Amino acid sequence: MKQVHEVHFITELFGKYDGSSLQSYLEAGGFKPLQQLLAGGSEKILKEIDESGLQGRGGAAYPTGRKLRQFLSEKAPRKFVVCNADEGEPGTFKDRELLRRNIYQVIEGMIITAVCTQAGEGIIYVREEYTNIHDHIEQAIESCYQHNYLGKNILGSGFSFELRLFSGAGSYVCGEGFAMCESMEGKSGRPRTKPPYVKQAGFLNLPTLVINTETLSAIVSIIRHGAHEFRKYGTAESPGTKLISVSGKVERPGVYEIPFGLTINEIVNGLAGGMKNGKKGNFVQIGGASGGILPARLWDTKYTYEDFSRAGMSVGSGAIVVADTETKLLDYLKVVQDFFNHESCGKCTPCREGNRQLRIIFDKIAAGTATAEDFYRMEIVLDVMGSTSLCGSGKTEVVPFNTAIKYFPEEFAVFAEFEKRAVI
Amino acid sequence: MSKELELLTDQVCAGYGYDPVNLLPILQEIQQRSEGNYISEEAARIIARKLNITESRVYDVVTYFSALSAVPRGDVIVQICNSTTCSICDNRELVTWFEDELGVKVGETTPDNKFTLIYTHCIGACDIAPAVRINHDVYGGLTREKVRELVASYRAKEAVK
Ligand SMILES: Cc1cc2nc3c(=O)[nH]c(=O)nc-3n(C[C@H](O)[C@H](O)[C@H](O)COP(=O)(O)O)c2cc1C
Ligand code: SF4
Ligand code: FES
Numbered sequence: 001m002k003q004v005h006e007v008h009f010i011t012e013l014f015g016k017y018d019g020s021s022l023q024s025y026l027e028a029g030g031f032k033p034l035q036q037l038l039a040g041g042s043e044k045i046l047k048e049i050d051e052s053g054l055q056g057r058g059g060a061a062y063p064t065g066r067k068l069r070q071f072l073s074e075k076a077p078r079k080f081v082v083c084n085a086d087e088g089e090p091g092t093f094k095d096r097e098l099l100r101r102n103i104y105q106v107i108e109g110m111i112i113t114a115v116c117t118q119a120g121e122g123i124i125y126v127r128e129e130y131t132n133i134h135d136h137i138e139q140a141i142e143s144c145y146q147h148n149y150l151g152k153n154i155l156g157s158g159f160s161f162e163l164r165l166f167s168g169a170g171s172y173v174c175g176e177g178f179a180m181c182e183s184m185e186g187k188s189g190r191p192r193t194k195p196p197y198v199k200q201a202g203f204l205n206l207p208t209l210v211i212n213t214e215t216l217s218a219i220v221s222i223i224r225h226g227a228h229e230f231r232k233y234g235t236a237e238s239p240g241t242k243l244i245s246v247s248g249k250v251e252r253p254g255v256y257e258i259p260f261g262l263t264i265n266e267i268v269n270g271l272a273g274g275m276k277n278g279k280k281g282n283f284v285q286i287g288g289a290s291g292g293i294l295p296a297r298l299w300d301t302k303y304t305y306e307d308f309s310r311a312g313m314s315v316g317s318g319a320i321v322v323a324d325t326e327t328k329l330l331d332y333l334k335v336v337q338d339f340f341n342h343e344s345c346g347k348c349t350p351c352r353e354g355n356r357q358l359r360i361i362f363d364k365i366a367a368g369t370a371t372a373e374d375f376y377r378m379e380i381v382l383d384v385m386g387s388t389s390l391c392g393s394g395k396t397e398v399v400p401f402n403t404a405i406k407y408f409p410e411e412f413a414v415f416a417e418f419e420k421r422a423v424i
Numbered sequence: 425m426s427k428e429l430e431l432l433t434d435q436v437c438a439g440y441g442y443d444p445v446n447l448l449p450i451l452q453e454i455q456q457r458s459e460g461n462y463i464s465e466e467a468a469r470i471i472a473r474k475l476n477i478t479e480s481r482v483y484d485v486v487t488y489f490s491a492l493s494a495v496p497r498g499d500v501i502v503q504i505c506n507s508t509t510c511s512i513c514d515n516r517e518l519v520t521w522f523e524d525e526l527g528v529k530v531g532e533t534t535p536d537n538k539f540t541l542i543y544t545h546c547i548g549a550c551d552i553a554p555a556v557r558i559n560h561d562v563y564g565g566l567t568r569e570k571v572r573e574l575v576a577s578y579r580a581k582e583a584v585k
Contacts, residue, residue: 087548170489170490171489187481187485188489204445247553289508327512332512
């Protein structure tokens with residue numbers, strides 16, 4: 001295996017400055033991209049983002065340049081930019097590092113995005129589970145106000161931008177744009193039906209741009225170094241770099257910035273130091289609890305949007321959860337199912353009732369009483385959930401189960417085995 | 425009691441301009457400052473009145489979010505992660521350690537109302553799995569001995585209060 005290294009494009013300033021001091025951020029070259037924008041105008045910046053090919057890192061992989069232009073064309077007296085730091089997908093902790101180690105770049109990304117799309121108000125929506133970094137974020141916001149990077153007439157540019165932190169209260173679904181807006185309006189966070197879209201009628205029914213923490217950070221680095229530098233990494237269809245969260249049975253779990261195109265093997269056995277205690281790899285789950293299960297025999301699959309798509313999964317949140325052969329796949333899937341069972345907001349029938357059915361089936365598996373018929377029922381439930389659920393939660397929850405059935409059919413033979421035993 | 429609650433509620437709601445848009449931070453703050461670390465039925469009723477919204481809306485929000493509670497809890501909430509990575513990394517052992525040390529099962533509160541032991545979904549500390557959150561602090565890489573020390577240190581802090 002060739003030597004693999006992390007890259008530091010988005011994470012360039014990690015450890016290069018005291019993450020809590022605005023002064024040291026400035027000394028490290030911080031806010032130069034904003035100055036570039038204020039001097040050269042937003043069209044140039046939007047073009048740079050278009051050319052970079054940056055795709056949203058929140059999971060949906062929508063082209064960021066296009067997203068910003070669409071939001072620019074929404075006209076309203078009040079418009080909101082919301083940094084999505086809800087990071088609820090199990091196995092994910094890369095936004096945590098961006099907030100902790102380079103919060104000023106996240107804020108700079110928000111200011112740049114707001115100026116480019118003519119939005120006057122911003123909110124950093126941070127999950128409640130990260131309460132221990134809320135103060136750190138609020139202090140950074142405060143420093144930016146003190147030095148007029150936030151507030152009225154930023155650096156004399158004529159542009160104003162108000163920014164604050166909003167704490168979630170412990171709900172996975174609130175990472176979805178509409179659910180997030182509902183929770184910020186003081187309601188239980190359940191998604192709304194589309195259209196209209198969040199960008200048209202989100203928070204307080206006003207145009208709202210919900211954008212991931214990493215996407216915002218990447219925007220700043222792209223302006224700092226130019227789209228061509230970003231495109232030196234990755235593949236034609238997956239340009240640039242990506243922050244991944246590697247956890248589970250590896251020697252060196254952690255957040256790594258990688259160029260798209262490394263293989264899972266290179267990530268697990270190279271960057272993350274190999275399987276813990278030299279145990280045998282079993283599978284990885286890619287992109288969170290709603291992500292695909294990839295067996296160890298396919299770990300030469302490349303980490304790109306296109307390769308994952310061919311394998312029936314997606315990059316998702318950037319999580320890679322690594323399991324060795326001590327973890328039984330069906331036990332693991334039960335944990336995944338429990339998560340969704342708890343987190344389903346209950347608004348739409350396919351997801352609410354589908355989860356209830358799946359739970360019954362997984363309880364039967366655990367008790368050793370599942371039958372072949374339960375297996376067929378599971379396939380039908382998954383099919384209905386995946387195609388008719390209201391939001392991305394129910395739609396993508398089926399991915400781990402479908403990929404597990406696809407790649408580990410032998411594990412599901414137990415249904416028939418149980419039945420045989422039951423008949424005797 | 426009622427009067428105190430009325431006062432606290434009014435103070436917090438006033439801080440947010442009595443605007444129901446701010447229901448979530450209002451509830452978080454009132455819960456944090458309430459005996460029992462929860463939103464009681466009485467508190468919910470007062471909040472609804474102050475903000476001019478229905479009680480059922482307050483109740484809906486309180487029961488929807490896992491950081492809010494409609495039932496009394498200990499001052500120290502111990503949350504053991506039972507999501508994907510932590511389940512792979514043997515969180516069951518951690519559960520028994522805390523159960524032993526606190527003398528309660530997951531889902532219960534200690535008789536002195538100091539500690540509540542519950543499960544949580546992923547807290548974004550998968551790199552130190554199995555992870556546990558005690559109030560706002562997160563710990564990983566624990567051993568039986570460290571769990572004992574940790575619980576003792578929180579007990580001591582509570583005793584000082
Ligand atoms: C159930 C659910 C949970 C989500 N959770 C998150 C999250 O924690 N963080 C995030 O950035 N995006 C999350 N998303 C995706 C967002 O809805 C949205 O697409 C994203 O924040 C847009 O940012 P981007 O364009 O930078 O990717 C979630 C979506 C769904 C359906
Ligand atoms: S898919 Fe699930 S989480 Fe999404 S709206 Fe329906 S019930 Fe709620
Ligand atoms: S899975 Fe336990 S902290 Fe993430």
